[in-house]
Amino acid sequence: MTDIQVHFASDRSLLVMLGNEISREQQRKVAQLCAVIERDRYGAVQNVHPAYGSVLITFDPRRTSAASMAAAARKWLERMSSIELPPARRVEIPVCYGSSFGPDLPDVAAHTGLSCDDVVRIHSSAEYFVYFLGFSPGFPYLGDLPRELAVPRLGTPRTRVPAGSVAIGGTQTGVYPLASPGGWRIIGRTPLKLFEPLGESPTLLQMGDLVNFEPISEEEFVRVAEEPE
Amino acid sequence: MMPLRVTSAGFQTTVQDAGRQGYAHLGVSASGAADAVSMRFGNLLVGNPEHAPALEMTLVGGSFLFDEAAVIALTGSDFDPLLDGDSVPMWTSIPVAAGQQLSCRATKSGARCYLCISGGIRVPPVLGSASTHLMTGLGGHLGRALRAGDELELGKPRQEAAGWWRLPDQVVDRLKRRVIRVTEGPQSDVYAARALSEFASSVYFVSEDSNRMGIRLRGNPLPWRQVCDMLTEGVSLGAIQVPPDGQPIILFVEHQTTGGYPKIANVISADMHAVGQLRPRDSVRFEFVSLDTAYELLAELEALIHPRSLVPFNA
Numbered sequence: 001m002t003d004i005q006v007h008f009a010s011d012r013s014l015l016v017m018l019g020n021e022i023s024r025e026q027q028r029k030v031a032q033l034c035a036v037i038e039r040d041r042y043g044a045v046q047n048v049h050p051a052y053g054s055v056l057i058t059f060d061p062r063r064t065s066a067a068s069m070a071a072a073a074r075k076w077l078e079r080m081s082s083i084e085l086p087p088a089r090r091v092e093i094p095v096c097y098g099s100s101f102g103p104d105l106p107d108v109a110a111h112t113g114l115s116c117d118d119v120v121r122i123h124s125s126a127e128y129f130v131y132f133l134g135f136s137p138g139f140p141y142l143g144d145l146p147r148e149l150a151v152p153r154l155g156t157p158r159t160r161v162p163a164g165s166v167a168i169g170g171t172q173t174g175v176y177p178l179a180s181p182g183g184w185r186i187i188g189r190t191p192l193k194l195f196e197p198l199g200e201s202p203t204l205l206q207m208g209d210l211v212n213f214e215p216i217s218e219e220e221f222v223r224v225a226e227e228p229e
Numbered sequence: 230m231m232p233l234r235v236t237s238a239g240f241q242t243t244v245q246d247a248g249r250q251g252y253a254h255l256g257v258s259a260s261g262a263a264d265a266v267s268m269r270f271g272n273l274l275v276g277n278p279e280h281a282p283a284l285e286m287t288l289v290g291g292s293f294l295f296d297e298a299a300v301i302a303l304t305g306s307d308f309d310p311l312l313d314g315d316s317v318p319m320w321t322s323i324p325v326a327a328g329q330q331l332s333c334r335a336t337k338s339g340a341r342c343y344l345c346i347s348g349g350i351r352v353p354p355v356l357g358s359a360s361t362h363l364m365t366g367l368g369g370h371l372g373r374a375l376r377a378g379d380e381l382e383l384g385k386p387r388q389e390a391a392g393w394w395r396l397p398d399q400v401v402d403r404l405k406r407r408v409i410r411v412t413e414g415p416q417s418d419v420y421a422a423r424a425l426s427e428f429a430s431s432v433y434f435v436s437e438d439s440n441r442m443g444i445r446l447r448g449n450p451l452p453w454r455q456v457c458d459m460l461t462e463g464v465s466l467g468a469i470q471v472p473p474d475g476q477p478i479i480l481f482v483e484h485q486t487t488g489g490y491p492k493i494a495n496v497i498s499a500d501m502h503a504v505g506q507l508r509p510r511d512s513v514r515f516e517f518v519s520l521d522t523a524y525e526l527l528a529e530l531e532a533l534i535h536p537r538s539l540v541p542f543n544a
Contacts, residue, residue: 007415008412008520009414009415009463009465009468009492009495010412010414010465010466010467010468010495010496010497010498011412011495011497011498011520011523011524011527012465012466012498013463013465013495015415015462015463017462020460022460034254046250046251047250047251047252047253047254047259048253048254048463049253049254049462049463049464049486049487050254050463051460051461051462051463051487052460052461052462053460054460054462054463055463056462056463056464056465058250058253058465058466061498061524061527062527062531065524066520066524132254132487133254133255133256134256134461134463134485134486134487135256135485135486135487136256136364136365136485137252137255137256137257137365137367138255138256139256141461141487177256178365178366180364180365195255195256197257197355197356197367197368198355202252202255202257202356203255203256207254
């Protein structure tokens with residue numbers, strides 16, 4: 001436990017640092033800590049923000065004291081290793097690569113020296129791990145992009161990337177759940193909704209999922225997109 | 230069902246409540262009223278629960294036609310409200326008759342004014358809250374700012390909302406501040422020792438680029454001590470991030486849930502409402518306080534936000 005640091009990031013949040021690398025093993029600990037906090041149902045806790053090796057816990061300072069929060073954190077840290085995480089869910093995300101859905105696919109091919117088909121093949125053969133959701137609703141921090149596909153971000157970000165866009169930026173890959181500005185290179189789009197606030201589960205993905213991208217045709221894209229929920 | 234009709238929307242008017250808690254692990258930040266203290270007082274004045282949905286107006290207010298009688302209160306900055314052309318006071322419960330029109334205009338002081346109405350604004354809740362998250366188009370009225378022609382439903386007022394009240398000037402005056410108190414941030418050690426004292430003694434100006442996601446400040450750039458290669462981590466409301474250009478940003482109600490820039494400080498909970506009143510070109514300064522002081526100041530503020538702070542107003 002000596003590696004673990006806990007301190008108040010503000011008068012209403014506690015930052016627990018479990019480690020400072022990016023690894024699946026460390027992410028299991030992050031997931032265990034989040035699970036133990038959720039089960040404890042400590043009334044003053046408002047949110048948890050998991051990230052690479054850390055969890056920020058926000059609380060209502062009107063309902064608890066700093067001393068009580070610190071004591072609760074110690075208790076959670078003691079209990080976390082006894083949490084059994086469920087087996088990772090496997091999620092397949094259909095993607096129509098290239099054409100109007102993936103305008104940057106030719107650029108990625110040119111930059112990496114691969115053919116467009118190879119880019120698609122390599123991207124869709126890898127298995128990705130959801131480290132956590134953050135940045136914007138339902139946005140997955142995915143690892144790990146095959147090295148040969150790394151490309152720099154756009155010099156000038158787009159003001160609008162369509163929802164469902166699958167993109168590569170630097171050494172990372174991800175899917176934009178909502179239309180937003182974005183500087184990553186768009187190689188395809190999924191007809192699935194990664195964020196549905198009124199649905200049973202607001203997000204398609206959750207921390208710890210294993211994700212595969214499955215290439216589909218434009219016809220298939222349209223068919224899936226039009227399916228009633 | 231008592232529709233409220235928007236005849237003109239103002240610069241940025243949205244439905245807000247206390248915000249949606251419990252979804253940061255999905256990337257959903259709380260949103261909610263930028264100056265929650267003013268909103269809560271407004272709700273107390275009209276007999277609503279403190280966090281009932283209200284309208285948050287920004288810089289220039291809107292005009293609204295009431296189809297049925299209601300009790301309203303305007304709190305926060307003075308947007309020069311008129312009821313059927315006659316001036317009405319701020320921080321006071323006001324009876325409105327069916328057919329009357331309320332017009333709010335440009336601010337005379339800070340950024341935001343809250344229109345609280347007996348029964349609260351009724352919109353379908355999203356993830357447990359009525360608040361609007363503009364950046365993602367979530368919640369409130371159709372996930373966006375109001376437009377002329379919009380019609381809003383109101384909730385049923387509480388039976389016991391009787392009597393006319395106002396908040397005394399001396400309480401209102403206590404809410405005004407230009408020195409924002411902060412506690413040290415998680416990466417305070419990234420900054421040269423000089424940077425922390427410079428931060429605390431500099432005057433910053435609010436940039437035009439500011440919005441509900443972040444208040445961008447302009448001033449002397451803060452020096453970094455070392456190249457900061459931190460991993461993305463969770464971000465709290467009021468965190469003050471400093472990107473490589475050295476210009477601080479106060480992360481605000483629609484902030485992203487995670488971020489990779491170091492944070493030099495965090496605004497104390499008791500002063501977040503003052504951040505909600507900052508307008509472009511306003512000057513602001515910061516003062517470091519201890520966590521203990523932050524909690525004392527919050528307790529003092531919370532003690533004020535109570536019906537006992539209201540005094541009867543004889544119309």
